[in-house]
Amino acid sequence: xxxxxxxxxxxxxxxxxxxxxxxxxxxxxxxxxxxxxxxxxxxxxxxxxxxxxxxxxxxxxxxxxxxxxxxxxxxxxxxxxxxxxxxxxxxxxxxxxxxxxxxxxxxxxxxxxxxxx
Amino acid sequence: xxxxxxxxxxxxxxxxxxxxxxxxxxxxxxxxxxxxxxxxxxxxxxxxxxxxxxxxxxxxxxxxxxxxxxxxxxxxxxxxxxxxxxxxxxxxxxxxxxxxxxxxxxx
Numbered sequence: 001x002x003x004x005x006x007x008x009x010x011x012x013x014x015x016x017x018x019x020x021x022x023x024x025x026x027x028x029x030x031x032x033x034x035x036x037x038x039x040x041x042x043x044x045x046x047x048x049x050x051x052x053x054x055x056x057x058x059x060x061x062x063x064x065x066x067x068x069x070x071x072x073x074x075x076x077x078x079x080x081x082x083x084x085x086x087x088x089x090x091x092x093x094x095x096x097x098x099x100x101x102x103x104x105x106x107x108x109x110x111x112x113x114x115x116x117x
Numbered sequence: 118x119x120x121x122x123x124x125x126x127x128x129x130x131x132x133x134x135x136x137x138x139x140x141x142x143x144x145x146x147x148x149x150x151x152x153x154x155x156x157x158x159x160x161x162x163x164x165x166x167x168x169x170x171x172x173x174x175x176x177x178x179x180x181x182x183x184x185x186x187x188x189x190x191x192x193x194x195x196x197x198x199x200x201x202x203x204x205x206x207x208x209x210x211x212x213x214x215x216x217x218x219x220x221x222x223x224x
Contacts, residue, residue: 042214
């Protein structure tokens with residue numbers, strides 16, 4: 001079974017430029033997450049989707065970050081314009097949620113390493 | 118939200134046992150996850166505890182006490198490949214991760 005796929009794996013851009021990351025979750029997983037991970041820290045949730053609906057985007061800096069999951073499968077996270085402080089690893093994860101709403105295990109993709117110069 | 122605390126670093130020798138503690142404070146709690154993350158790689162699932170007690174999976178065991186807001190991950194018979202960061206994450210319908218504990222295994 002294929003895992004969570006992310007692209008690109010690495011991205012180097014200059015500040016003020018736009019950048020986009022793509023994620024394809026594990027087949028059948030209805031829940032998709034985008035996390036940001038800084039060096040030496042744990043992942044921090046940016047946004048969570050249940051199918052195509054963003055159910056938790058409270059930590060997403062909406063002035064420059066946007067995300068979409070139009071058909072409830074793959075997802076794109078965009079930053080426009082990028083700032084120096086956005087340099088980090090952007091992780092995508094997916095899971096299936098139990099019928100009682102219980103958390104199922106999240107499986108992570110390899111991440112996209114972003115460097116903003 | 119949740120506050121997750123775990124030690125920053127631990128060092129042990131090959132073949133030894135190491136216990137990584139995690140304490141949490143949460144307004145809602147369903148269970149606790151442990152993930153392993155090697156440098157430059159994605160976190161991989163190790164365990165999920167919902168009920169109090171110890172769950173064993175080969176060389177790795179995880180313990181949870183809901184009343185104390187406390188968990189630990191026990192790594193036995195340490196191998197060099199166990200050198201990694203170990204992330205504790207509380208589940209309250211979303212995961213809140215600690216900063217991770219970097220375990221270094223020495224020969």
